[in-house]
Amino acid sequence: MNGTEQAVREALAEVGNLDEDVTTLAADASLADAGLTSHAAVSLLLEIEDRLGIEFPPERMTPATMASIGAIVAEIEALS
Incomplete structure (x- = not known):
């Protein structure tokens, strides 16, 4: 498990x-x-944004992004 996960x-x-x-x-x-x-x-x-110092663009705040821990991690890594 990486630090983001x-x-x-x-x-x-x-x-x-x-x-x-x-x-x-x-x-x-x-x-x-x-x-x-x-x-x-x-x-x-909001908690993830605060913890990691990132901001999810509104167009990326979708049900697919929040489908699983893996999906959230993938989205965060795509933002980096």
Whole structure:
């Protein structure tokens, strides 16, 4: 697990309110199936931006971006 994935998992644990343990959740597991709501997804994006000092462009804030931990990490890496 790289530092970006670790930061995403920590943010998810803090604000995601998931039904599953974020430490054991597979990177490709559906966050919606794990209990991530649209409200929590917005909070998660804001938390990730704060933690990593990045900003998601509005056009990249899509359901596909928030589909899984892996999708979020890929989007962050694409922004770098």
